[in-house]
Amino acid sequence: MLVNKRIQSGIKNTVVYVLMIAVALVMILPFLWMVSTSFKEMGQVLIFPPEWIPKPFVIHNYSEAWELAKFNLFFRNSAIVTLLTTAGQLVTCSLAAFAFARLEFPGRDQIFLIYLATMMIPTQVTLIPLYLLMKQFGWIDTFSGLIVPGIFSAYGTFMLRQFFIGIPKSLDESAVIDGCGYIRIYWQILLPLSKAALATQAVFCFMWQWNNLLWPLVMTNTDSHRTLTVGMQLFKGQYSIAWNLLMAGSVISVIPILILYIFLQKYFVEGIAMTGMKD
Amino acid sequence: MKHMTKRKREIIAGYLFLAPNFLGFLLFSFLPVLASVGISLTDWNISGQFHPVGLENYRYMFAGDPKFYTILGNTLYFTLLYVPIVLIASLGLALLVNRGYRTVIVFRFMYFLPVVTSAVAASMVFQWIYNQEFGLLNYLLGILGVPKVAWLTDLRIVMFSVVFVNIWKNAGKLMVIYLAGLQGIPGYLYEAAEIDGANAAQKFFSITVPMISPTTFFILITSVIDSFQVFEIVFTLTGGGPLDATRTLVTYIYDMSFTRFRMGYACALAIVLFIIIFVFTVFQFRLQKKWVQADV
Missing domain, CATH: 1.10.3720.10 (MetI-like)
Structure with a gap:
């Protein structure tokens, strides 16, 4: 009985965590996308399928945006x-x-x-x-x-x-x-x-x-x-x-x-x- | 000061403490409201003279302006879609993170991230996510075999896209308010229900929902007001297009006043918007007695 309950609450916790993570993904995906793109070369941006980790990884966009804007x-x-x-x-x-x-x-x-x-x-x-x-x-x-x-x-x-x-x-x-x-x-x-x-x-x-x-x-x-x-x-x-x-x-x-x-x-x-x- | 009575000193102190805020408030909030009503009765266009035209602006709005009803309809449609979904979504988020674990703080932070982002930045990201050819959304849907959708150009779909970004942006803020409400529910209520053998759904509907109804009421009122005034996301994401499909009252007011300089008409629109919000709010206060638990 006790073991059963423990398993039950274990399952419940797992479900809650999976849910929290899934929602978190929807909430922060636009940010990850924004951050990832900010480190890409122009040519990398429109590559399909999209790459999450920029290759090459560049930081000059920041100085360029800072100047231009x-x-x-x-x-x-x-x-x-x-x-x-x-x-x-x-x-x-x-x-x-x-x-x-x-x-x-x-x-x-x-x-x-x-x-x-x-x-x-x-x-x-x-x-x-x-x-x-x-x-x-x-x-x-x-x-x-x-x-x-x-x-x-x-x-x-x-x-x-x-x-x-x-x-x-x-x-x-x-x-x-x-x-x-x-x-x-x-x-x-x-x-x-x-x-x-x-x-x-x-x-x-x-x-x-x-x-x-x-x-x-x-x-x-x-x-x-x-x-x-x-x-x-x-x-x-x-x-x-x-x-x-x-x-x-x-x-x-x-x-x-x-x-x-x-x-x-x-x-x-x-x-x-x-x-x-x-x- | 010494020989003044205590009562007199308190009154003077009251006015002095209030004065800085109150004077500014009169000048920058109250006076402009009165002026708005006045300007709405003229045909003023920023550079010319004020010609009183009586209620002509209001007559034109309801009987002459070909766009007014479309725009009013869009605003109502937006509110109707946005308010119920954002209420449920923010309560769902709050329930999800209303737990004692340490890790929950990280999730709260992630859910709150969209709130602190400027509408301009959020719109840029979403313009791209929604992009028909290269967007993330169509890419992800493509994996599931769904054909490409024109999220920002299809007249039937674009409003949903705009509503979603607004929900995404605001749900975290309302979640924080709901969290405050949830933490006010005494734990013994749930314990008593458990002893009586109530399941999770019963506990939710017979304890949580009624106990947080004052919070829900506050969120409902402010969300309706916010959604009638929606501007920034619409302005930066679609600019009101395509073909006015997402043009709302406030974007129209902005357009009228600062690109077409029809100040008189713009003020009349703003006053009508105020009246609509006011009527809705009063109506909700009336309905409140039916569903908001008093004395919790």
Whole structure:
């Protein structure tokens, strides 16, 4: 009986593993394909049947793509836009989330409702007027135009508020008795306890900004401020048959996000679990 | 500051903490929404003057634009295909990796990989995978003896190809949310069911499904919103073609505003899109009482 059960669970485990591996193949096949192609010579790319391990194995696609697609410039632009937007969001959203979660003032709940409502409005609705506003400000094709509108996120405020609410209020009440001001409660109590939520927010924001296509596409009209996504889209149009170069470019564009994810992944899953959907 | 009452200080602090975000929010989110409604009532084309035209843009949309219904239909078709499949796929992924083993972390990472990839990079890879002559998919199918399929040019098939890439890209993100939901189910429920002799399927349908229904509801709402707004994969994979077969509302709005400069009409389209999403969301909130477990 016991042996039977052991065999049964052994079979079950095997089935689960086979399934996990099969799904993983579907999920990562495009990546393997992308990486493999990025190391091929042009002539190797279209060989049938496809070869997974490039012969010969070349790395010059990377330097070539880097040059042709002006990655020096676009990579720098993407880094500037993404880092500053993420930093800005963490500051304004955590401040607002603190006000929503911890302080009582007239109109608070009404304002919060307006935040929630605008989350439902497609960004495309605001796209055109926002573009016009940027034109008024003289911010078309500038970093300000790419960064500033992105740092006031309703989504981020909402997420951090949910997290702050979960932190026991007794902690800051005792601080008030000790004579701490609100700034110190925010800075010395809530923020250090919210590392998971802040990390999650940072990953989300970074990922979204790094991969964002629509806004930079609309906002830039010269190479000087174009981001990687826009650069890649243009590159794709110009070199539509140079698959090996395109794939090398794609690999380069994915790497920063992968690194960030690996570093922050333990916070990341925890952060989503803590904010929960049951609130 | 010293002689201010505690209550007064709290109110002032509240406004000050809120101010940076709220001012930016008003200027860059709220004001543009109002402006959009205003522009949709004009025939403005970016360079000329604003001429108020009343509801003419809306009339043209429903009674004059030969493409509008096709595009609206495509958007609904996309949503109808995408939402149910992505819900099932992401729950399936979550169940698969909701285990204690160490190795599972590696699988979670692999399932999450598509989420972190930019749509542009993903589309490039898939354009090639889908390529009729040299693509990976037709090669693999060829081994099984299936004739070559025109994944991106056959009008009947191309929407499925687009939907698949979107599912591939988003399932990992929803999986993480489902994982959070699954971890909230208390283990004793399953133990009790086992004692009662329930099999795996019974446990799944009478414990797991109802217990994660709030998570499912959240995923359903956000996925419907996302799919009505689908843009990047469509724009980079097919550009809306062939023959508008995959053109969705947002790609059409982009086209109208930034290649044809018909801003007034584009704003009207955006407002209609908003109303559709809003109605769907309210409708889902109404239906929620029928299937979402309260108080779990």
